[in-house]
Amino acid sequence: MSLKDSQEAVSEYLDQHAHLASVAMFGQQHTSISVYSTSTVVRAPEAVVRGRWSPTVNGFIGEELLLNHRRSGRDLGMQLGVSRYYGHDAVLSSVHSDLREREHGAVELPEPRRLKTGLTSAVGGRRSGRRFSGRAAGLDELATVLWHGQGVTGELPVTVQDGAATVALRTVPSGGGLYPIRLVVLAQNVKGLAPGAYEYQPHGHTLYPVHPTPVPVALSDLLWTADVEADKVSFALVYVYDLYANSQKYGDSGLVFALIEVGGIAQNVHLARTALGMIACDQGGYDKQGLEQFLGQDGMSRHVVHFTLVGHGEV
Ligand SMILES: Cc1cc2nc3c(=O)[nH]c(=O)nc-3n(C[C@H](O)[C@H](O)[C@H](O)COP(=O)(O)O)c2cc1C
Incomplete structure (x- = not known):
């Protein structure tokens, strides 16, 4: 077989020689060298054995982050330091965070249930x-x-x-009280809520529509899963990270x-929906760029970093 063979010919060949796929998979998982093997002094065992054959083509950003992120205020990269919570400059960033929320046009949410x-x-x-x-969730x-x-839940x-x-x-701790994660709801089947994307505003306990007129989103277009019937999900939660926050x-x-x-x-979300008798599933496979575009996030300073589907299960 030559490299010039058509995709069909290659597929047919692989069908006839199924063991080759496992050999290739093993090779990819266990014998490739780290993209950092030539450029970093940190040679953790995983970094040496994992990675890609063509580092210049496709970087391994997660590994880069772990090898390079700094934990000490003595390193460059710490602007105000990790150790001071009560310093004036530090708390100035976290007070008055309610002023970022918008009231006009926001959808009021009912009081949360006190789960027993x-x-x-x-x-x-x-x-x-x-x-x-496919059963709708209540507001x-x-x-x-x-x-x-x-x-x-409180004030400091x-x-x-x-x-x-x-x-x-x-409800969940946050470094410096800065709360850089925002929850966006993709409502698909929620009673009393027009299908569309809404940002949760924790201070007012309201939802603010991402688009002036809510635009329904087809979860099946955003998800890469064969295990979930996306149109039966009640709502998805999207976790957006504001890097500068x-x-x-x-x-x-x-x-x-x-x-x-x-x-x-995410854990609090899962515990609450469990107590409500609902099901949910985190999703690692979704169209990050498409979702960010839909939500008006630039994918540079504001990223979608996680995705959870929530709804009622089959009985
Ligand atoms: C970050 C993350 C990504 C996940 N991605 C998927 C996914 O794409 N598809 C899926 O079916 N489950 C996904 N899950 C769910 C895991 O498969 C599940 O948590 C794991 O199998 C353990 O099962 P449990 O949650 O029932 O305890 C994900 C979970 C996490 C935390």
């Missing part, structure tokens, strides 16, 4: 579910999931130059902190 399910029961009962029934269910993921008094102020605190203080570590925070929010 015990913590051990919710943690132990949480399971990813992929068989959605109160959406509100309850959002509040548990991002709701405002701080001192700033012109006197006293407060930092509004939420925390990297201004934490430099390169901002991204790492944000990903930690995404995990906390």
Whole structure:
């Protein structure tokens, strides 16, 4: 077989020699060299054995991040330092975060339900579910999931130059109280809510439409999954990271902190929907660029970093 053979000829050849696919897979997984093997002094075992054959063609950004992100305020990249929470300059970034929210045109959400399910029961009962029934979610269910993921739960008094102020605190911890992750709802089948994209505004406990007139989104166009019937999902949650919201203080570590925070929010979302008797499944395979374009995020300073489908399961 030559390299000039057509795709059909190659597929036919591979069908007849199925073992070659496994050999290629093994080679890709275990024998390729790190893209950083020539350029970094850090040679963690994984970095040496994983990677790509053609580093110049396709970088391995996750590995680059882990090898290069800084954890010490003595390194370049830390603008305000990791160690000071109460410094004037530090708290000035986190006070008055409510002023970023918009009231006019926002959709008010019902009060979140106070869930009585015990913590051990919710943690132990949480399971990813992929068989959605297509039953609509109630607006109160959406509100309850959002509040548990991002709701405002308290206030921290701080001192700033012109006197006293407060930092509004939420259900999930955040480095410096900066809350760089925003939750966007892609409503597909929620009672009382026009299908479309909405940003959750935690201070007002409201939804703000991403488009002036909500534009319905077909989840099946954004997802690369064969395991979920996307049109039966009630709503998806998109986690958007605003890089400047925390990297201004934490430099390169901002991204790492944000990903930690995404995990906390997602876990609260899962525990709340478990207590509500709903199913959900995180998704790693989705059209990041298409989604960012749809949501008006530039994919440079504001990234979609995670995606969770939520709805009712088949009984
Ligand atoms: C970041 C992340 C990405 C995931 N991506 C997918 C996915 O694309 N498709 C899928 O079916 N499940 C996905 N999952 C769900 C995992 O498959 C699931 O959590 C894992 O199998 C453990 O099962 P459990 O959640 O029921 O405990 C993802 C989970 C996480 C945390």
